[in-house]
Amino acid sequence: MTSNEFFPTAPDDTRTEILEATYRALREHGYDALTIQKIGEEFDKSTSLLYHHYEGKDDLLVDFLDYMLERLEDDIPFETVDDPKGALETVLDHALAPSMEDEREEFARAMNELRSQATHDPAYREAFTRHDRFFHDRLTAILREGIDQGDFREVDPDRLAALLQATFNGAMTQRVTSDSEEREVSVEDVRAELEAVLETYLLEDTGE
Amino acid sequence: MTSNEFFPTAPDDTRTEILEATYRALREHGYDALTIQKIGEEFDKSTSLLYHHYEGKDDLLVDFLDYMLERLEDDIPFETVDDPKGALETVLDHALAPSMEDEREEFARAMNELRSQATHDPAYREAFTRHDRFFHDRLTAILREGIDQGDFREVDPDRLAALLQATFNGAMTQRVTSDSEEREVSVEDVRAELEAVLETYLLEDTGE
Numbered sequence: 001m002t003s004n005e006f007f008p009t010a011p012d013d014t015r016t017e018i019l020e021a022t023y024r025a026l027r028e029h030g031y032d033a034l035t036i037q038k039i040g041e042e043f044d045k046s047t048s049l050l051y052h053h054y055e056g057k058d059d060l061l062v063d064f065l066d067y068m069l070e071r072l073e074d075d076i077p078f079e080t081v082d083d084p085k086g087a088l089e090t091v092l093d094h095a096l097a098p099s100m101e102d103e104r105e106e107f108a109r110a111m112n113e114l115r116s117q118a119t120h121d122p123a124y125r126e127a128f129t130r131h132d133r134f135f136h137d138r139l140t141a142i143l144r145e146g147i148d149q150g151d152f153r154e155v156d157p158d159r160l161a162a163l164l165q166a167t168f169n170g171a172m173t174q175r176v177t178s179d180s181e182e183r184e185v186s187v188e189d190v191r192a193e194l195e196a197v198l199e200t201y202l203l204e205d206t207g208e
Numbered sequence: 209m210t211s212n213e214f215f216p217t218a219p220d221d222t223r224t225e226i227l228e229a230t231y232r233a234l235r236e237h238g239y240d241a242l243t244i245q246k247i248g249e250e251f252d253k254s255t256s257l258l259y260h261h262y263e264g265k266d267d268l269l270v271d272f273l274d275y276m277l278e279r280l281e282d283d284i285p286f287e288t289v290d291d292p293k294g295a296l297e298t299v300l301d302h303a304l305a306p307s308m309e310d311e312r313e314e315f316a317r318a319m320n321e322l323r324s325q326a327t328h329d330p331a332y333r334e335a336f337t338r339h340d341r342f343f344h345d346r347l348t349a350i351l352r353e354g355i356d357q358g359d360f361r362e363v364d365p366d367r368l369a370a371l372l373q374a375t376f377n378g379a380m381t382q383r384v385t386s387d388s389e390e391r392e393v394s395v396e397d398v399r400a401e402l403e404a405v406l407e408t409y410l411l412e413d414t415g416e
Binding site for chain 1: 238240241317318320321323324326327328332333334336337340363364366367368370371373374375376377378379380381382384385386387394397398400401402404405408409
């Protein structure tokens with residue numbers, strides 16, 4: 001998840017320019033220390049423009065979350081899952097990567113802080129519920145297609161998607177809030193064990 | 209997880225009195241809005257005593273986390289797992305309860321906020337790493353005993369414990385940061401699917 005993934009070209013409107021500045025400031029400072037002023041320092045135009053567009057830091061950050069989701073929705077087509085096994089593997093590679101580039105790790109830390117705002121702020125709660133729903137639906141579509149094609153066993157795709165999503169969210173939380181040298185919070189272990197579980201639960205007896 | 213679980217009798221020393229006041233204030237206000245002053249309002253003695261014992265809010269909260277872990281360690285014996293299947297079921301009942309009392313949910317929200325501090329504060333990071341290690345070791349002991357007794361298949365107990373822990377952490381995160389009416393973030397689905405997975409992966413072919 002590099003800057004270029006979300007902001008591929010020179011931004012062509014003020015909102016996108018603001019949100020790209022927000023992305024940089026959020027990675028650098030984290031949620032707690034973030035201020036509109038610090039976002040302004042990453043922004044080429046006047047900081048006063050930020051106040052013109054947004055009521056405050058949280059208003060801006062919720063719009064930022066919406067923008068990130070829109071980009072994901074554009075990038076990941078729902079209609080077609082040609083290769084369900086490959087698609088599931090890609091999801092695992094992304095959600096349980098053994099290591100992350102610094103930029104992506106900084107971003108994951110900031111997203112953890114933003115998600116924590118959802119414990120008491122309904123706007124964040126709505127945004128993360130939409131995020132969860134998007135990934136849940138994406139996972140369910142992959143599983144359903146794999147069942148239809150005979151690649152996967154006849155599991156309940158909705159329920160397995162819920163289990164996978166909880167696992168991904170927990171592994172990411174542990175990754176950014178625990179000491180990484182701890183074997184017990186190792187994302188590698190989670191990935192290896194999940195592969196073993198899916199081999200038994202999802203793939204066996206499908207005639208391959 | 210009621211107040212009585214952690215603070216069963218009248219506190220018998222100033223530290224415990226302070227930490228019980230912290231528990232109440234944290235549930236009521238959450239991390240962001242919490243101040244030493246608000247903890248003082250829950251405290252029978254002078255607020256100045258809080259400043260005498262702690263350098264500030266975060267110093268106090270990290271001690272609070274350590275205290276909670278000490279209590280858990282006292283309550284859950286490690287030496288003996290007489291009934292591994294029953295013990296695993298108890299862990300699932302606790303970690304993936306279909307609903308929580310208000311008090312426990314308020315506490316879970318506050319713990320999510322505290323955990324988020326670990327993204328940028330090493331003291332919180334150490335505390336949550338210790339928490340994770342405790343639960344990981346507890347889960348591993350249950351799985352190992354079940355394998356030894358022939359109740360469970362010959363899985364890697366360390367790795368499966370890591371997977372279960374990530375799942376529990378993610379389900380709890382989603383519970384306190386998503387709209388609960390969403391089927392896709394339903395803890396009931398995660399629990400039901402995890403039971404189905406463990407039936408296939410951990411229990412089948414153990415001769416029962």
